[in-house]
Structure formats: C-alpha cells, structure tokens
Amino acid sequence: MTDDEYVIEADGLRRTYAGGFEAVTGISFRVARGEIFALLGTNGAGKTSTVELLEGLAAPDGGSARVLGHDPYRERAAVRPRIGVMLQEGGFPSDLTVAETARMWAGCTTGARPTGEALDLVGLDRRAGVRVKQLSGGERRRLDLALALLGRPEVLFLDEPTTGLDVEGRRDTWELVRTLRNGGTTVLLTTHYMEEAESLADRLAIMHRGRIVTSGTPAEVTGARPARIRFTLPEGVTAGRLPLGLRAAAQGRRIEIRTHRLQESLGELLLWAKESGVRLEGLDARTASLEEAFLDIARTETAGV
Structure with a gap:
C-alpha cells in the first residue's frame, strides 16, 4: 500500500499536559482509505488525547500527525471541511430544537447535506421539533452523530459513539457506520465496548498508559491469546x-x-x-x-x- 492510500498517519506522536504528564508517548499507526480503525484502551490510556491531535484540536508535543495528507493543526483550513467529528459530549444549546441545532451547525459546514437527511440517517427525523434538553442521553448521541455527518466527511472521527444508546440504537449505529465505510468514508473510533470494536473494526490498536501495546485485525489480536x-x-x-x-x-x-x-x-x-x-x-x-x-x-x- 502506498503512502497516498493512508488518510490518517501518526508517527511518533506525543502529547504532554501541564505538570509533565505524558498522555501519549510516541505512538505510530496508519489508517487506510475506506477503513474502520478502532482505538481501544482503559480510562486514561490516551485514546481521546490521540484523537484530539488527529482532529487538529491541539498540536503534538512530539512526532507528527497527518490527515488527508495535511497537518491537521497547522493546516486546519485544508482538513476541517473534509472531516466529521463526534466528540464525547456535544454541548449544544439546550433550548434549541433538534432541527434548529442541525440548521445552525449546517450554516457552519461547507457543502452541508440537507439537515432532514442527516437527521433521518440517525433516526431523529421524527424528533426534529423537540428541544435538545428534552432528548434522552441516547438521542443526544444520535444528534452528535448527525451533525458529524452533515459535511459528507471523507474521514469520520467517532469518540465513544454509542455511549448511552440502547441495544437497538447501538446496532443501528453500527449498520450506519458500515454503510459509510462501504461508501468510502474512513472511520476512526474509540469505544469501551469490545463487541462494538470486534463487530466494526477492520483493524484496531489497544493503548495502555499512552502507548500502543498491540495492533492488528480483531482476529490477529484475539488469535495471539x-x-x-x-x-x-x-x-x-x-x-x-x-x-x-x-x-x-x-x-x-x-x-x-x-x-x-x-x-x-x-x-x-x-x-x-x-x-x-x-x-x-x-x-x-x-x-x-x-x-x-x-x-x-x-x-x-x-x-x-
């Protein structure tokens, strides 16, 4: 596989917080175009810190990150319109309705798809007139995902995408992620649900204390045990x-x-x-x-x- 077929690249990536705590300690991995890659680890392993560097939310303290051939922090203007980001918590205005929130977000998104289409993808079309504060935790996660999909992203970052969803909602989200992958979208997700990673991921990496301790396909990781x-x-x-x-x-x-x-x-x-x-x-x-x-x-x- 050639370098231009990798759309996410981490090379010796490091992130250090105030006080000298190194959350990410020089990790390296690549994600191919059209691949679902899962980043796993216990709480504090460094998953979210890694994803934030790849999303361009912070500059690495060492090593480098590349997304779609660009530095996601220094070349944010070239990367941001082509990616979708679903954070662990969206933090949307609680008094806006679902539809109003989607329209507000679409106004800040280059080439946004129709908001009704985005809400339909995640099963929120019938809740469009409901205020955000009246949504359940699982419905808020669906709204987070809908907004991440508004720009028809080439690369989609999902940080704990199914937390708070019931079994049916989780399965529906899995099916949507597979459909996106089959359409060419590259997906990097973090999750605490091992069944989710085993079901969705083409490849995965397990982090512990800021470093990658094993990686491969789910079958390769389990086959070593x-x-x-x-x-x-x-x-x-x-x-x-x-x-x-x-x-x-x-x-x-x-x-x-x-x-x-x-x-x-x-x-x-x-x-x-x-x-x-x-x-x-x-x-x-x-x-x-x-x-x-x-x-x-x-x-x-x-x-x-």
Missing part, C-alpha cells in the same frame, strides 16, 4: 484423571483448559471422555474474545509497570 475449554466433571471424577497433555485449572469440579491448539485439545478431551465413560456437563469451547484479550493485555501491562 489462548482459547478456552470449560466443563464440569461428574461426582467422583477428579481433574487428575484428565490427559496429561491438557493443562487444566480446577475449581472443585469446574474445569478450565487454556490452549493454543483448540481443535487438537478438544479432540483429545472428547476421546478421553468417551473411553473413560465420563460425561462433560456444560461443555463450552471457544477462541478468545476481544474482551478477554483486552483484559489479559491490561492485566499483563499493569503488572509489568
């Missing part, structure tokens, strides 16, 4: 009877096996159970989820500090 097999042994059968090749952790009769060879380990277990006449209650075998990988990385990194 062991799969697990769980089951309950019958009364009178101890974990010591399991095949020696299966390293198991036992809590009473409840057994968990972690393995990088799921198919082989499961086959060995089932053959042993058949030959021994043992019934494995509640048998559950699965590869690592992104949530499990994330928690494992967080524990490992914290313990290593």
Whole structure:
C-alpha cells in the first residue's frame, strides 16, 4: 500500500499536559482509505488525547500527525471541511430544537447535506421539533452523530459513539457506520465496548498508559491469546484423571483448559471422555474474545509497570 492510500498517519506522536504528564508517548499507526480503525484502551490510556491531535484540536508535543495528507493543526483550513467529528459530549444549546441545532451547525459546514437527511440517517427525523434538553442521553448521541455527518466527511472521527444508546440504537449505529465505510468514508473510533470494536473494526490498536501495546485485525489480536475449554466433571471424577497433555485449572469440579491448539485439545478431551465413560456437563469451547484479550493485555501491562 502506498503512502497516498493512508488518510490518517501518526508517527511518533506525543502529547504532554501541564505538570509533565505524558498522555501519549510516541505512538505510530496508519489508517487506510475506506477503513474502520478502532482505538481501544482503559480510562486514561490516551485514546481521546490521540484523537484530539488527529482532529487538529491541539498540536503534538512530539512526532507528527497527518490527515488527508495535511497537518491537521497547522493546516486546519485544508482538513476541517473534509472531516466529521463526534466528540464525547456535544454541548449544544439546550433550548434549541433538534432541527434548529442541525440548521445552525449546517450554516457552519461547507457543502452541508440537507439537515432532514442527516437527521433521518440517525433516526431523529421524527424528533426534529423537540428541544435538545428534552432528548434522552441516547438521542443526544444520535444528534452528535448527525451533525458529524452533515459535511459528507471523507474521514469520520467517532469518540465513544454509542455511549448511552440502547441495544437497538447501538446496532443501528453500527449498520450506519458500515454503510459509510462501504461508501468510502474512513472511520476512526474509540469505544469501551469490545463487541462494538470486534463487530466494526477492520483493524484496531489497544493503548495502555499512552502507548500502543498491540495492533492488528480483531482476529490477529484475539488469535495471539489462548482459547478456552470449560466443563464440569461428574461426582467422583477428579481433574487428575484428565490427559496429561491438557493443562487444566480446577475449581472443585469446574474445569478450565487454556490452549493454543483448540481443535487438537478438544479432540483429545472428547476421546478421553468417551473411553473413560465420563460425561462433560456444560461443555463450552471457544477462541478468545476481544474482551478477554483486552483484559489479559491490561492485566499483563499493569503488572509489568
């Protein structure tokens, strides 16, 4: 892939706050055109600080950021009309209606799409006459997203886009983001919902204490972690009877096996159970989820500090 196919580039990016706290400690990554890239991490990992540098809201204290081939801070006039930004909180005037808020924002947006179209995209068309202060938390997030989409952005930054949404609203937002990606929009999002990242992201990076500790496709990140097999042994059968090749952790009769060879380990277990006449209650075998990988990385990194 050539450099001009990357629309977001961070190279040794650093951000330091008053008092010397370094929130972003020299991270590097690239996002390709038409890609959904998720930035994950615990609270305080540096996700929002990173996104703000890419949005041009602050200048980096080291390294460089490029969006659509430009420095987003120093060349803001060239970048801003081509991006959409959904912050964690919009902070709109509470006495304006949804439609009035959208029209106000459209007046500040180059080449804005019709406000009704933007509200329809996020399912707020029927709430156009409602004052912002009367919206639920989830509806306010939908309004934030509608305004981010007004300018038909080439690059869309979404900071915790589905916080406060119910299950249906979250799924609708996911579908909208996929549709935007399929139409050529590049999306960088932060989220605390691992299911969201696993469902949406083409690639992702996990941050911890200001640095990227792992990155790749969701399958690559989870594939580096062991799969697990769980089951309950019958009364009178101890974990010591399991095949020696299966390293198991036992809590009473409840057994968990972690393995990088799921198919082989499961086959060995089932053959042993058949030959021994043992019934494995509640048998559950699965590869690592992104949530499990994330928690494992967080524990490992914290313990290593």
